[in-house]
Amino acid sequence: MSITTQLVKKLVQIPIFGGLTVGEAAAFFEVAHEASVGKGATLFREGDDGDALLVILEGEVAVTRKGIELARLGKHTVLGEMSLMGEGEVRSATATALTDVKVLNVPSKRVQKMLKDDDVAALKVVANLAQVMSKRLQAINERLVSMSGGKKKEELADFGRILTTWQF
Template identity: 35%
Template sequence: MDVQTKRELLAESPLFDNLLPNELSMLAELFAVREFDGAAVVFNEGEVGDALYVIAKGAVEIVRRTGTGFATIATLEAPQFFGEMSLIDKEYRSATVRAKTKAVLLQLTNENLHIFAKNFRNGFTWVVVNIARVLSSRLREVNKRLAEKL
């Protein structure tokens, strides 16, 4: 996958809203292409997180361990993303992600995000704002559901 194709894929993701063309171009260089066969694990619950992923092709499922096995929390497809929480809190992965079908993912590591931050401070701010928006949106959704149950 060439850099231009990656750039076009990233431009579709809400994580990179408001980024300038040259910021997107550098991000496209910093994202590595990773390919997974169906059922292959991208990362496991409990591992230290060091990267976020944008789905370029295929689908992944997010699963959590239960008493008897695994429960699927969500299924994601292109151009959705996952793993962004670990870029903010540097905590352990809260769920396991595995490929549902043959999947092509774009991976941005902490180290490469640091390169981006050094080169594009404002662009980095926007990436962080966008991640905060995602987390904020999810928190609102959880609050709403909690209120309905109460």
């Protein structure tokens, strides 16, 4: 399928496709296809094979895990990007359409083949992905720290300080 230049221009504004020339993007999305699902439909389930990366073109999608909503994604955001990391990746969460949704489906096999061929577009996407992931990891770390009481505990050092007030 060929996608419009207009859409390509939109897509390269999404962080993980940042830095792609229009020509590279066109090549990258060469075998992508559009798909539509109705409101309430499931795009993929936790544990499914991660066979494609999805770009939301229209509508809103909820990402949930074990019934807990992790994120709500809208137009021109990406989901299922972990599937690019390699074969055998399974979906780590469930994606459900909150409205009628139109997505662009990029088969991960295709991307992996491009990577094998040292395709510049695919390499740029993966480099971008690494950046996105590291930001996410940072956010999770910060959250972990805040969950454990806001600041790092120093119980042994605190005890040592208490003892200095009991000098004998």
